[in-house]
Amino acid sequence: MSKEEAAPGQWRRVGSQEKPKDMCTAEPTASLLQVEETFSACLARIDALVLKPLLQAEPNDQKGKEIFKLFAFLNDRFQALWNLTEENYRILKQKCSTSEAFCVQDFYIVWKGDLFLSLYIQYFVTFANYVVVHGFEHATKSKSEAWKHHKTVLKQFLTDFTSETSISLALYTVLHKPIRDHIEQYILLLTKLKEVLKEGSEKDVVTTAIKEYAKLESFVSQVLDEACFTESLWKSLGYKFTDMLCVPERRLLEDSKNLPISASTNRSDRVLLFDDVLVLIQGNSFQSFDLKLVWVDENCKEKLAPGLYGFHVITPEETFLLSTKDPQMKAVWQWKLNQAVRQALNGKRDFPLWGKTGEGTEPPSCRFFTYVFRLEGKFKSATYEGEWHWGKPHGKGTLKWRNGRNHVGDFKDGLEHGFGICLVPRRSEDRYDCYKCHWYEGKMRGYGICEYGNDIVYKGYFRDNVRQGFGILENLSADHSFKYTGQWENDKKNGYGVWEDKDRGERYIGTWLDDHKHGQGIVVTQSGVCYQRTFHADKMVGSGILLLEDDSVYEGNFTEDLTFVGKGKLSFANGFTLEGTFTNKSGQGLQTYGILNTSNEQLDDRITKAQLGLEEFPVEKRWKGIYDQFLEFIHSGCKEETEESFMGFHIQTSKELRKSQEYFFCQRGTEDVSWKTEDILEELVQNQGLESLQSYLEKALKSSLHPLGKLLKALTIAFQATYSGIGANRHLLTMAQEEVKYYAKKIWDFYQGLLHLALEQKGQLPTKCVDGDTSDQKARSVVLPLILPCFYPELFMLYMLYHEREDDLYCQGIVDLSLFPDIKLLEFLDVQKHLWPLKDLTLTTNQRRSLIKDKCFLSATECLQKLITTVDPREKLVILQKTYEEIESTVSRVVEKDYKLPMDDLLPLLMYVVSRAKIQHLGAEIHLIRDLMEPTNQGGLYDFLLTALESCYEHIQRMRLHQRENCHVNHRS
């Protein structure tokens, strides 16, 4: 490969060395020298007689000065061209005088072709600029002395060149014709050279050069044509237009006077296509459209009148029709317009300026450009910098309003659509509200985060630019910090929500109406007091129930600072009740007239453990806003691009978001780890089997990217907002417990929804559940264990608080029993002697068997202690079963045969194991298991074991109570 390629190169080098004296090129070289000599002399004369004198005649008026500047520029170009020619000519001439040998390399116009071409192009473009502004006419009108003096000399010179009588025309001719002619000479010379050359690479190079010079020739003629065309336009137009439109570099490309076309009926009487703008003139006014933002749409939607041919011109704020009667003319205009747009977008003209009609590529429909909106509307005076598509912002872009408002993000069809960051200045302060959210057809919709300038942050859903659906509003500033987690409607708190007032140390859980507490509500306080009331526009009305920390309960009317007013009933924990009218005048303390009932009946558990909010806030009605989004996501077909707007951003840490704000573009670094929605759906289909389903769901629920994981995350936030911290109040246990179960149900439903969709998309029919489990059962058995860890700390805390008294009593009982040595305890609990594992009591010399503790049934005890290390109720039940098995195996070892324990034997043994395991919050554990275990266990083995455990727990409490009573009796006697 490389060998073959190297060969021609070698040849070329060798060739150029071997054949330095190529006699055949001698003649063209000589002709070149001669031509250049003549040209150089000509240029020298032009320089001396035309340029130099004109340069001395600088006008004084502003316009003249500007034109003069162009002339000076033209002079520079002229000099550059002349110098190049001179220089090369001299070198060649020198070579000729020293040696007679020539080669193609000496033909500098070939080898330095690019340089020559560019200088010629520059010269003619500058020349044309000068022509366009009527430079020569201005020059000849110069009133300077030098010019007047010179005029006569010049006239003589000019007549040699041209028959033109007008000086300006003559000047025009003299400054372009010799140079243009010279290009022709070059082409002739090169053609001669080509003829004498043998076939080969040299000949090819020369051929290419000829082509380039030919192109230059046509370029020059097109440039001059355009210049004249433009110049005559400026002449024909009034000052009104030329003042605004006439720029030296601007060229007229097409004119409706020349090639008739009209813009949408009566819109304008003239259409001018320039190289940078499209201008519509009507009467004394005109409209110009930057070509970079002009799209030509051939497909006319509306029917054109018969015999009319046209196309649409689309610009950012206007669309109009250009039509003509001649299809040919329409084609030319369309082509010219498209080419002009393309060249404008390229930033430079083609070389030559025009190809053949109908040739050339169309301009791209996607562009990047800056535009200031003018028309009335939401974008008025705003500057858009970014991607465009058919006249509309589309893609990524930045929109800046005059008032400092600023939107960076995705656009679609001219509107904000997709993710965007929007800064809105606040009216009074020098601060901004920063919205980072999803937009839909110009309005905020879906998940977003708004950092208001006043340190308040909203994270949640929007619709039609207002807060709507689930959202969290948090005041992070030091004074009056609060947090609202709940439902929004029309930018206001509406529906079920939790409000935490951090200053007051209070949490309101209940319904809202237009930003006010309204309807049923529960208030829990830092001190553990909680009450349920009816609210009306933030005010408490009617009577309520106040549950005090010391287990006393007040039913009646009371104020926000918990003073009793009016009729009420106060029930003390000791069973006394006080019913009457309460007053609280300042300075006099609490006063009451009523009846104190001291019948001393212990308060019913139903009151001291009253559960709030169950009827008022049915679990199905809590956090609807969260579920709704997910449901909508599924209904909309789980489209990748909408996932984030429905399910929220997967990054929620403020640090990461700040980063996205700093870079001010929506790179949120999701690419590397993103779960594509289609992959998610595919995986769903593949993981339908029970085992893989479990591990799949586990993975999904843990992921912050999977929709189910996001859902769980949102639910966790809502749950914590309600039940953590101040919300840890035993009167909320049932609400919390129901809620967790409902979460499991909903997550299962949504999983089913996703699966259904995935199967549907694959064209498969979802199969009916064959194993006969209802979806509630599945939710319990599959989902609940997976999600429980997220809610366990708060939930278990509620169980602990709920069972606090029982657990305390039981713990005292355990402490009493812990004083017993093993044998004593076995005896105390009536364990039959033949079941005592005395063999396990190994003695050291100083011990007596009757004093040894914590040796019997050690394996069972240790097993039961593992209960607190687990979360899943099922696992806890398995531990319970294993504990039984340990007891059984110990007993079997003792009696030396398989022993099936009847309850008469088992209960005392279990009692023994429970008292030795010393689990602190056993009551909480038992009830958590009972509430959350699968309902199918009811009446079954696990239920039995749990009941057995519970009965031990109860019995230990009762033993303690008896002991206490006995103590009392003893004391009294």
Place this chain on the structure above:
Amino acid sequence: MKGMKQTNPGTTESKLETVHVTSMDSLIKIIMLPLQTALKIDNPRTGLAKHKLKVCLLGDTGVGKSSIVCRFVQDHFDHNISPTIGASFMTKTVPCGNELHKFLIWDTAGQERFHSLAPMYYRGSAAAVIVYDITKQDSFHTLKKWVKELKEHGPENIVMAIAGNKCDLSDIREVPLKDAKEYAESIGAIVVETSAKNAVNIEELFQGISRQIPPLDPHENGNNGAIKLGKQTSQTELATDADLDGVDIVLSNQLSELALSCM
């Protein structure tokens, strides 16, 4: 065992067609309709609804509560031994009419000191088996206490069955059968004298309970075994093959008889 499983609905349907051809309409109406109900075609495997029944055992220590259950559970060709908690918790499934009864039998501790814990065990029970020792008058007294307690605090409509155990020792009897029968009649309970040792009347005891259990409401169990949780644990679920081992025979025999009579 496999060969015995002729109870799938497909078979019966084809039989049904045969009957149609012979146009013995009246016969079909009489015989086939109950049969269809029995098969519960919505159940793909066995066609039988399973009725879970929690049964609690009450009675003094040493009267043989668990022996009765052990005998009941073991004295049968139940190849799939369902998990138990020693002799304290056992299960057994028996056919009863169109249903299967799965007994979940909860033992309780008979010691006097644990008496107060009993409500935790008998709550949600469909039936209680109260056992006394015919050789111990005291145990009969305790029985009466249990009956009283159940009447007052037990689940509504609980089926009570009185078992006078150790009838093999009738020579040292202290409680006459007549007393027990009279008492049982007065409270509307089933009564039998049993011998766990000699397997006397054990099956009968539980059959007696089965008969008193009201059948499932077809509307409530239609939803493939949705759990009905009321005060009593009387649940339905699909009978699994494991539950049915040993049961099928009886049923398939009944079926073939029916089918034959149709022909």
